[in-house]
Amino acid sequence: MKKNVFKTIACAAIMLFSLTSVQAQSIKKSFLAEGRKNWKSEVTVRGNLGIYASGFAVTGGVRIDEKRTLGLMAGKNVNVYTVTHGYTDVNSFSAALYGRRYFHLGERKIVSFYSDLALGTAFVTDLEGAYWVDPVDGVTKKEDISVDKGDVQFYLSWQPGIRVRCYKNLHIFLGPTLSSHCLGVHLGIGF
Numbered sequence: 001m002k003k004n005v006f007k008t009i010a011c012a013a014i015m016l017f018s019l020t021s022v023q024a025q026s027i028k029k030s031f032l033a034e035g036r037k038n039w040k041s042e043v044t045v046r047g048n049l050g051i052y053a054s055g056f057a058v059t060g061g062v063r064i065d066e067k068r069t070l071g072l073m074a075g076k077n078v079n080v081y082t083v084t085h086g087y088t089d090v091n092s093f094s095a096a097l098y099g100r101r102y103f104h105l106g107e108r109k110i111v112s113f114y115s116d117l118a119l120g121t122a123f124v125t126d127l128e129g130a131y132w133v134d135p136v137d138g139v140t141k142k143e144d145i146s147v148d149k150g151d152v153q154f155y156l157s158w159q160p161g162i163r164v165r166c167y168k169n170l171h172i173f174l175g176p177t178l179s180s181h182c183l184g185v186h187l188g189i190g191f
Contacts, residue, residue, distance in 0.1 A: 030064040042069050042100075042169065043191055046159075048177050050184020052080040059098055059116075066109070069100040073118050077181045083143040089128040090147050094155045094181065096120025102163070109165065114173065116159040122181060124151040156180045163190075 029035050044059045055078055061071015073096045081088045098118035105111045130143045147153075161175015170191045177186045 026065065027068065030068070035064070039064055040169070042071070044173075044188050045190075046173075046186050046188025048075075048077075048179075048182045048184060048186045050177060050182040052082075053182040053184065054078050055182060057094070061098065061100070066104070067102050069102075071098055072096070073098045073120070077122060079181060081143075081145050081147075083130075083145060085132045085143065086129060088130040088143050088145055089126075090124060090130075090145070091126040091128065092122040092124045092153065092181070094120060094122040096155055096157070098157075112163045112165075114161060114163050114175075116157070116161075118155070118157040118159075118179075120155045122153040122155040124149055124153065154180060157182075159186050161186070 030038075040063045042059075042061050042063045044057075046057050046059075048055045048057070055076050057073055057075030059071055059073045061069045063069045073094070075094045075096075077092045077094055079090045079092070081090060096118040097120060098116055100114055100116045102109075103113040103115075105113070124147055127145075127147070127149055130145065131140055132143070133140050157177065157179035159175055159177050159179075161173050163171050163173040165171040170189075172187075172189050174187050175185065177184050
């Protein structure tokens, strides 16, 4: 488990600090005393629906400038495995660092493209349907899947999409989800 946590922290550091020098200068200005005065909170709630996967996530972060948000993400994931005796649902809780980059269309910034990148860890909390009773000998057996309760997994997610601002910072957003736990789409609301 310690190796997974170290890998997650190392990858997050690389993700957040491997920027071009122009972007790095812009972000540096955002962290100076004058730039911090412009910071605003940003919260989103989103649902994910994919191929044999679903879930939801909540993000809380700081919009450090008009183009970038940095923060934390927490989510609940359900992945479905097809097994010999039906299906097994693997439930996990994920926690990650995330960064969001906006690409605004127009000066009013009502419509924007965005890209969310999250990196963290998922903890398997429950397996539903993984155990069955053998009718021959009456012994409870576990399905042959590579996951078990208590496992710690690597979590990586990229969610690009389009955002439409409705009022002030109240917005809805939609796009594809490409992650280690879901391949599908996401829909959410932010404020």
